[in-house]
Amino acid sequence: MLKALEKNEKWQGRRGPLVLVIMDGVGYGKYREGDAVQESHMEALENFSKTCPLAKLKAHGTAVGLPSDDDMGNSEVGHNAMGCGRVFAQGAKLVSDSIDSGFMFEGETWKKLIENAKKNNATLHFIGLFSDGNVHSHIDHLKAMLTRAEKEGIKRARIHTLLDGRDVGETSALEYIDPFELFLEDLNAKGVDYRIGSGGGRMYITMDRYGADWSMVERGWKVHVLGEGRQFASAREAVESWRREIPGIIDQDMKEFVIAENGKPIGTIEDGDSVIYFNFRGDRALEITAAFESPEYFEKFDRIRVPKVEYAGMMEYDGDLHIPSQYLVTPPAIDRTVGEYLCASGVRQLAISETQKYGHVTYFFNGNRLGKFDENLETYVEIKSDVLPFEQRPWMKCAEITDYVLDAVKSGEYDFIRLNYPNGDMVGHTGVYQAVICSMEGMDLQLARLKKAVAAAGGIMLITADHGNADDMFEHDKKTGDVSRKADGTPRAKTSHSLNPVPCIVFDPESKDEYSRDLKTGLGISSIGATCIELLGLKAPEGYDPSVLNFS
Numbered sequence: 001m002l003k004a005l006e007k008n009e010k011w012q013g014r015r016g017p018l019v020l021v022i023m024d025g026v027g028y029g030k031y032r033e034g035d036a037v038q039e040s041h042m043e044a045l046e047n048f049s050k051t052c053p054l055a056k057l058k059a060h061g062t063a064v065g066l067p068s069d070d071d072m073g074n075s076e077v078g079h080n081a082m083g084c085g086r087v088f089a090q091g092a093k094l095v096s097d098s099i100d101s102g103f104m105f106e107g108e109t110w111k112k113l114i115e116n117a118k119k120n121n122a123t124l125h126f127i128g129l130f131s132d133g134n135v136h137s138h139i140d141h142l143k144a145m146l147t148r149a150e151k152e153g154i155k156r157a158r159i160h161t162l163l164d165g166r167d168v169g170e171t172s173a174l175e176y177i178d179p180f181e182l183f184l185e186d187l188n189a190k191g192v193d194y195r196i197g198s199g200g201g202r203m204y205i206t207m208d209r210y211g212a213d214w215s216m217v218e219r220g221w222k223v224h225v226l227g228e229g230r231q232f233a234s235a236r237e238a239v240e241s242w243r244r245e246i247p248g249i250i251d252q253d254m255k256e257f258v259i260a261e262n263g264k265p266i267g268t269i270e271d272g273d274s275v276i277y278f279n280f281r282g283d284r285a286l287e288i289t290a291a292f293e294s295p296e297y298f299e300k301f302d303r304i305r306v307p308k309v310e311y312a313g314m315m316e317y318d319g320d321l322h323i324p325s326q327y328l329v330t331p332p333a334i335d336r337t338v339g340e341y342l343c344a345s346g347v348r349q350l351a352i353s354e355t356q357k358y359g360h361v362t363y364f365f366n367g368n369r370l371g372k373f374d375e376n377l378e379t380y381v382e383i384k385s386d387v388l389p390f391e392q393r394p395w396m397k398c399a400e401i402t403d404y405v406l407d408a409v410k411s412g413e414y415d416f417i418r419l420n421y422p423n424g425d426m427v428g429h430t431g432v433y434q435a436v437i438c439s440m441e442g443m444d445l446q447l448a449r450l451k452k453a454v455a456a457a458g459g460i461m462l463i464t465a466d467h468g469n470a471d472d473m474f475e476h477d478k479k480t481g482d483v484s485r486k487a488d489g490t491p492r493a494k495t496s497h498s499l500n501p502v503p504c505i506v507f508d509p510e511s512k513d514e515y516s517r518d519l520k521t522g523l524g525i526s527s528i529g530a531t532c533i534e535l536l537g538l539k540a541p542e543g544y545d546p547s548v549l550n551f552s
Contacts, residue, residue, distance in 0.1 A: 002336065002344040010551055011537035012512040016459025017409060018535050019450065020418040020528070022082075023443065024075060024357055025425030027468025027500035028056055033483050034474030034491060036433060037424070040440035044448035048463060048505045055519035055548050056501040059467045063524030065090035065332075066134070072167070072497040074135045075357065075425060076281055076364050078466030078525055080334060083365030085529020085544035088332040091280035091315060092134045098329045099144045109312050109326045113274035114152050116310040120272035124149055127160040127224055127288070128278035128314075129202055130176055133167025133496065136207075136281045139176060141314070143183060145276065146194060150187050158197035158267035160224040161235060162206055165251025166429050169475070170495045171243075173251045177235045196235045197267015198223045201254035207284040212355045213387050217287045218301040219256055226304060227265025229256040250431065252495070274310045280329070282317030282368065283359055289313060289324045318363075318370055334367030338529045341541060342416060343374040350408050351378070353420035354397035355385035360466070361420045379414070385422075391435035394427045395442030402446040409453045416536060420466075421446065428469035431493030436470050451507065460535050461507040464528055468498035504528070504548050506535075516550040523548060 029035030048054075061069030064077040065087045077090045089097075098104040105111075117124045126145065129137040142159070149157055163173045177196075184194050200206070206220030222228040232238040238257030243249060258265050269275060275292065279285050291303060292311040312326040342349055351361040362380050363370055372378040381404060383397045390396065398421045408414055423439035430436075447463070454461050475484040475492040484492045502525065515534075520527070523546065530540035530547035540547060 002340055004345040005341055005533065005538040005541060008534060008537050008539050010514050012514060013537060014458055014460060014510055016454060016457030017414050018416050018460045018462065018532060019405065019409065019454055020416070020532055021447070021450065021461055021463045022361070022418070022420040023424055023463065023465045024420055024422045025428045025467060025469030025497070026465045027059065027471040027498055027502045029468070029471035029498070029500055031472070031474070031476055031481060034472060034476070034494070036428070036436040036440055036470045036473050038471070040437050040444070042440055042444040044444045044451060048447070048507055049503070053506045053517045053519050055504045055521055055523070057464065057504045057527065058524040059465065059502045060497075060499045063087065063526070065093065067093040067096060069499075071134050072499055073467035074497060075360050075466050076283060079360045079364035080367065081524065081526040082464075082466070082528040083339065084334050084337045084367050085526055085540065087524065087526050087545065088334055090332065092138060094332065095138070095141055095280050095314060095329050099141060104328050105148050107328060109328050112326070113276065113310050113312055114149065114154060116272070117154055117274040122156070122270070122272040122274065124154050124157045125160065125197070125267070125269055125273055125275045126157065126278050127206070127275065128162060129164055129207070130161035130199070131164035131168045131172070132176075133164055135167040135497070136279045136284060137314075139180065142278055145278065146187060150190060150192050150194070155192050157192070157194040159195070160197055160267065161199035162202045163199060163251040163254050164202060165495065166202060167496045170250040170252070170431050170493055173239050173254070174236060177239065181236070195266060196259055197265070198227070198229070198256070198258050199235055199238065200256035201252045203252040204254060205256055206288050208287050209283040210355050210359050211287070212385055214287065214300045217291060220288060221291055221301070221303055223256045223258060225269045225307065227258050227268040229258040231258050231260035231263070231265070234259065250495070252429075269307050269309060271308045273307060275312070276328070277311070277313045280314045282315070285313055285317045286323060289317065293324055318368070331368065336541060336543070337365070337367045338532060339366050339378070340373045341533065342536070343377050345538060347377065347415045347536060348413060349378045350381065350414045350417045352381040352383070352401055352404055352417070354383040354401060354422060356426050357420040357422040358382040361418050365418065389430065390426045391430040391432040394423065394435040394439035396423050396426065396439065398423055398443050398446045402449050406449065406453045409457050409459060416532065424465070424470035428473065429495050431473070431495040433473050433493070436473055440470060454507065455509045458510045462528070462531060462535060463503060463505040463507065464525065465502035466525065468500035468502060471500050472498035504531070514551060516552060518550060519548040520546065520550060
């Protein structure tokens with residue numbers, strides 16, 4: 001049990017609450033062309049930027065615990081960093097280190113799955129995001145496990161590929177499939193049978209999150225487990241066929257495919273097999289894991305057939321509920337989070353977003369922990385997301401989120417409110433530029449509404465983001481900075497996150513000059529943790545990264 005935080009004797013108090021606004025996927029772009037944030041008419045954000053203390057924070061690479069500064073940040077590690085006020089080594093780095101050291105292969109889980117497949121003369125299956133985006137997975141991890149499996153005597157392996165097009169180029173699938181097929185050829189020359197068995201786009205099958213659309217998981221189950229779906233001779237043939245038949249389709253939306261010979265699927269999952277879900281990130285792993293690990297009662301969809309397998313995830317996706325029951329790499333132990341300290345200090349809290357980011361302001365902000373620290377002090381609110389492509393409703397649920405927060409601010413029931421507007425990230429991933437502009441301007445209207453309410457209540461708004469995305473919507477040549485264009489002259493859309501810094505803006509209309517208007521520079525978004533604590537009149541705990549505030 002943590003002790004209450006000390007009060008900051010320099011703090012003179014405010015009438016209203018602290019409202020932490022996380023503009024998901026909104027950064028400061030490097031290029032004017034393709035920066036939907038700059039191009040949007042965002043009067044409220046511009047006004048905040050001109051009149052309030054402001055700093056730019058790092059939100060990628062080592063600043064959020066990723067292996068190198070070439071690695072883009074993401075919502076999960078970003079909310080971890082903000083919510084725990086420190087930087088922990090994150091999924092990609094942990095897995096890479098575990099593979100490089102050999103520790104993964106010496107672990108009980110790996111040995112158990114290998115022995116199970118060998119004992120039953122069965123298949124070792126790998127399901128996961130098939131790219132080097134390094135946000136949910138990395139194809140090098142998959143290759144390392146297949147190489148090791150061959151050395152340990154596994155004769156048959158099947159890979160179920162979830163095409164990316166989101167954290168990497170939107171139509172880059174064959175850039176991964178073709179070299180991987182050559183990699184498999186080299187392994188198969190050693191006398192094994194390792195092949196791609198099925199696949200489809202990550203936003204069409206398998207990788208749903210937060211219960212937003214279980215039909216995605218059902219489609220994935222039918223494809224991977226049952227071998228039901230349109231049949232093709234190879235993954236390349238599947239991708240080329242779907243692109244030909246559905247002009248403009250991008251990888252993340254690719255329809256399902258089943259690899260078959262003589263009309264029979266080559267990769268169904270059967271009793272006695274071993275299955276590894278090789279994504280290291282938890283949010284889009286929990287649902288397919290539940291489908292495998294619920295042997296009897298399961299209400300989300302009819303699985304038709306549930307094979308008796310040894311199943312493991314790359315990591316433990318939920319440390320409290322211990323999901324999955326078996327995993328290959330131990331995740332970081334994140335403790336002493338902002339939420340836990342604030343509960344120990346009697347601070348009343350509200351966390352709110354729509355379904356797509358609800359888990360980020362709760363589970364990830366709390367250090368990958370489900371549930372509350374104190375039922376009496378915390379309120380969690382989920383606004384249900386629309387189940388349809390985000391470019392069709394680019395404003396998403398930002399108005400509904402704001403409606404609830406306005407009432408909460410006025411009520412006086414909360415000291416600290418944190419909210420996430422998903423627009424810049426979720427719409428940014430679609431690659432539809434006009435929709436991203438609409439999403440930014442819709443969100444800006446809500447910032448203006450919040451500003452009035454917070455000012456009236458005598459509170460503070462702390463505006464930031466978890467990473468960039470909407471600020472970098474076109475592919476650019478790394479050397480010249482020129483926009484990459486298609487044959488028709490239109491820009492190539494970029495659907496992945498950016499490496500750009502994000503804002504940290506302090507709107508404090510009843511400031512009593514306890515801190516300087518000049519904020520600290522050169523910090524990462526982990527500084528948001530201590531900043532929130534200090535803006536609540538408390539002293540940040542030992543070991544937290546410094547806040548952006550300079551107290552006089």
